[in-house]
Amino acid sequence: MLGKKMEIDPTHIRPIKTPLVGFIGDTIKAEGSIMLPLTLGESPRSRTKMINFTLVKKSSAYNMILGRPSLYTFIILPFVYHSGVKFALQDGTAGQVWGD
Template sequence: MGKIFIDNGSSVIVLFKSTLDQMKMEGFEFEPISTPLYGFEGHAIPPLGQIVLPLSLGTDPRRVTKMIAFTVVDNPSTYNGILGQPALKDFRVVASTYHHKLKFLVGKGVGVLCGNQKVARRCYERILKEGKKRGREHSHGSLSSVLQL
């Protein structure tokens, strides 16, 4: 999965429905969630529900996999998902926006994920372009916060 927004200010882990559709996952049911999400564009977005999926960070031999509860929303986004505080805590991530990297513990070692500056710039430009079309400013995005997972 690519284009994951790392948001250490978010209290949720989001997977966009379009990403789930692209994964061609069938035969699962969402656990209901009644609390709407705020912050995407300043209005409430009702989640479709929650789904637990495995998420891996890193590459072998420095890979770690955990079962993560994703909140699924049907909302357009330039990203496939958003990793918020709960996932960053579960993976024990240290993020450096300056270095465009995430570091995390893997056994007795350290795994590293490097951001992709070109992908980040394209996402950011698309957010700005779509915001202008809708007559709104962009609500989330950072050149240094998009990673290819």
Template sequence: MVGAYLQHIAKEVNFLVVDCSSSYNAIIGRPTLKNWKAVTSTYHLSVKFPTEYRVGQVQGDQLAARVCYLAMLAIDEHIQMMNIKERRTIAEPTEVLEDVPLDEGDHEKFTKIGTSMEEETKQDIIQFLRKSIDVFAWSHEDMSGNDPNVITHCLNVYPSSKPIRQKKRVFAHKRDKAIKEEVQKLITTEFIREVYYPDWLANMVIVKKANDK
């Protein structure tokens, strides 16, 4: 039950119990907030939701919230200093995988399947994968012609907001070359298009992939 008497809602929620130190009793996720039809305000530490008797509200305490925040930072300062590479975890396969070529004329086009299945099932899966080779992509060129109605990335910003210009960064020759190559691939396949602004806005951000490229 959430809220005060009359202006409250009663819902069943499944919680994931985690064995770790925390200053919080519970963390409410987006599915639950959506189910409550709740509107949150981090600035005001407030959650409002519709009830049968007008609008219900749960109000947080600014002092308690700050104490919890500082306590979380003090649990392990080392975690706060970990970089992206240190935090990256690669899941190990649960069985030995076998390379399966999908195009007999191009050995670069292959995928991996498990070896623990029965031979008949294995052959059925291989035949299905080869028939569905058009859904695989090994390069940017293999993904040309994507319909924007399927997926499009947009920046959710207010048109009236003034852009904040970052200080222009100069990259090393190796990184500058990598940026130009990747941008050219995206332009060639029409994933992105060139636009012109009167002012410099933001720098490129480079992140290493799991294969160290």
């Protein structure tokens, strides 16, 4: 069952009929979409927003990929070279998250 590891109620998953298209034109069937809260940073320098996630049954090196709509929602400035992002906090300052 899709979302079993995350204990997602299947009634919250909305169907999607359009396949996802990769960079080289390959396609994969989306299993559905779901709105979930996503928190960036650690309290007190964190921000939480509701993000629409597209669910796929596919092995990947990534747990999730944030697309442009999510980047705009959080007002994210990515630093690819440093594997990190900075994002706007409600008080006008910047929070940050860095990868491994």
